[in-house]
Amino acid sequence: MSGPPPGRYLKPSARRVKIQTGFPQPELLDLPWSTPLAEWPDDVLVAYPRGISRHVVRFAQVGDRVLAAKETTARNAAREYDLLRRLRQLGTPCVVPVAVVTERHSRDGEELPAVLLTEHLNFSLPYRVLFSEHPDANIADKLVDALALLLVQLHLAGFYWGDVSLSNTLFLRDAGRFAAYLVDAETGELHPQLTKGQRSYDLELARTNVAGELMDLLAGFHDDSHEGPPLDPSMTTGEKAHYEPAAATTALTQIVSSAPVPVDPFITSERIVETYQKLWAELTGAERFPHEQRWRVAERIKRLNDLGFDVEEASLDTDDDGYVQLVPRVVEPGHHSRQLHNITGMNARENQARRILTDIAQFGRALYPGLPDDLTGALWMQEVYSKIMSAVPADLRTKREPAEIVHEVLEHRWFLSERLRQDVPTSQAVEDYVESQLRSRPDEQVML
Structure with a gap:
C-alpha cells in the first residue's frame, strides 16, 4: 500500500x-x-x-x-x-x-x-549582565583578563578572530574570576599559524573595541546601588571542624559589599594588551641559560602549569658556548581541570579546579597523610563535596554551577572562621551561605 x-x-x-x-x-x-x-x-x-x-x-x-x-x-x-x-x-x-x-x-x-x-552555553553571562548593579573596575579587569587568555588560546590554535570584543564573547564564573568563550566566529579565519601582523591586528581591535564598549556602557548606565544581605557574625558552632579550609582568594572581596571602583575604559582596554603580551611571551618565548642551570627547565614548566597549561612539546637546543635554549612548541590549556577530573571525576573550569585541588590537598594532609591522590580525592568527594551539594536546596542549584557553589562555600567558610576567630564546620558554613548569599542571587542557568 x-x-x-x-x-x-x-x-x-x-x-x-x-x-x-x-x-x-x-x-x-x-x-x-x-x-x-x-x-x-x-x-x-x-x-x-x-x-x-x-x-x-x-x-x-x-x-x-x-x-x-x-x-x-x-x-x-x-x-x-x-x-x-x-x-x-x-x-x-x-x-x-x-x-x-x-x-x-x-x-x-x-x-x-x-x-x-x-x-546556548549553560550558566553563561553576557558582559553587560555583570554590570547590572554598578560599573566596577574589578569586574572589568577580570573580564579583559579572561578575554586576553581566550585570544591567546585562539591565536595558539591559528585562529584569526577579526572582530575581538566583549560582545562576541560569553563569560562563565570561574572561582572568583571569569572564563571566556568565543560566540561569534563570522569574521574569523583558521590558519596553520598566525603571523605577528595578524596577532597584532587582533590585539589592536580588542583594545579599541573594549574601550568603545565600556564607554558605551558607562554612557547609558544608571546607578542602582544594591547591598546584599549581611553575613551573620553571631553564628555559633556546635561541632569541631575536621580540617582548616584553604585561605580565601581575591574573590573574597565579592562576598563583602564594598564601594565599586570606577571603570576607566582606556586603562582597562590597555590592560588586555599587557595581559595578552605577558601570556604570549610566557607560553611561546625562548629562554636561554647556561647548561649548569638545567633546573630552569622544570621552573619554566611549573610557571606554565601555574598559568593552567601543560607542555606537550618543547625544544631544547644547545650551542657551542654551553648555553641551552628552551622554547615551548605545543602548550595545552586545562592543566588543573584535567588533574581534578583524574582524581575525582569532577568537571570544573581552570580556576575552580585550582581552588578545589588546594582544598583537597589540605584535606588530605590533615586527615589522610600519605594517601594517594586519587583516594584522597574520592574521600573529599564523599566528605566535603557531597555534603555541600546535598545541603543546597534543589531549587537554588540553578543559581550557580556545582563547582562554583563549592568554591564559594569554601570561601565563605574561611571568611566566617576569620570573623568568628574559630573554626567553622562546613555544614554551618553551607547553611549561612545559602541564606545570606545564594538565595538572593538570580538563576543564572535559567534566567539572567
Whole structure:
C-alpha cells in the first residue's frame, strides 16, 4: 500500500527547508522556519538576554536544549558552522555549533535568510549582565583578563578572530574570576599559524573595541546601588571542624559589599594588551641559560602549569658556548581541570579546579597523610563535596554551577572562621551561605 504524498502531513514550519546538522534532532523540524526570526512566537522562545549583534538573534527551546538562532547568509552560516566545529576539535573555548538551516521560505514563497544554530552555553553571562548593579573596575579587569587568555588560546590554535570584543564573547564564573568563550566566529579565519601582523591586528581591535564598549556602557548606565544581605557574625558552632579550609582568594572581596571602583575604559582596554603580551611571551618565548642551570627547565614548566597549561612539546637546543635554549612548541590549556577530573571525576573550569585541588590537598594532609591522590580525592568527594551539594536546596542549584557553589562555600567558610576567630564546620558554613548569599542571587542557568 502506497503512503501519502511526500510532505502532505508535515507541519508548515517544516516545508521547503534544509537542515545540515551533526546532532539529528526531530524537534528542529517543529521550529517555525517559514517565519522571520524576529517574528517567532513567544511559546518557542526563551527569555535570555541578548548581546549586541549585527544580526537578528533569538533563543529557542528545542527538546531539552536551548539553542541560539542567528539569521545570516547561507554562505556565512555554513562557513561559521565549519569554523566552530574545527575550533571545538582543537579544544578552544567556543560555543557548540548545532545546525545550518537554509532554503527557508515564507508562506508567501518569499526567500528568508539562513539560520545558524548554536547551543546556548549553560550558566553563561553576557558582559553587560555583570554590570547590572554598578560599573566596577574589578569586574572589568577580570573580564579583559579572561578575554586576553581566550585570544591567546585562539591565536595558539591559528585562529584569526577579526572582530575581538566583549560582545562576541560569553563569560562563565570561574572561582572568583571569569572564563571566556568565543560566540561569534563570522569574521574569523583558521590558519596553520598566525603571523605577528595578524596577532597584532587582533590585539589592536580588542583594545579599541573594549574601550568603545565600556564607554558605551558607562554612557547609558544608571546607578542602582544594591547591598546584599549581611553575613551573620553571631553564628555559633556546635561541632569541631575536621580540617582548616584553604585561605580565601581575591574573590573574597565579592562576598563583602564594598564601594565599586570606577571603570576607566582606556586603562582597562590597555590592560588586555599587557595581559595578552605577558601570556604570549610566557607560553611561546625562548629562554636561554647556561647548561649548569638545567633546573630552569622544570621552573619554566611549573610557571606554565601555574598559568593552567601543560607542555606537550618543547625544544631544547644547545650551542657551542654551553648555553641551552628552551622554547615551548605545543602548550595545552586545562592543566588543573584535567588533574581534578583524574582524581575525582569532577568537571570544573581552570580556576575552580585550582581552588578545589588546594582544598583537597589540605584535606588530605590533615586527615589522610600519605594517601594517594586519587583516594584522597574520592574521600573529599564523599566528605566535603557531597555534603555541600546535598545541603543546597534543589531549587537554588540553578543559581550557580556545582563547582562554583563549592568554591564559594569554601570561601565563605574561611571568611566566617576569620570573623568568628574559630573554626567553622562546613555544614554551618553551607547553611549561612545559602541564606545570606545564594538565595538572593538570580538563576543564572535559567534566567539572567
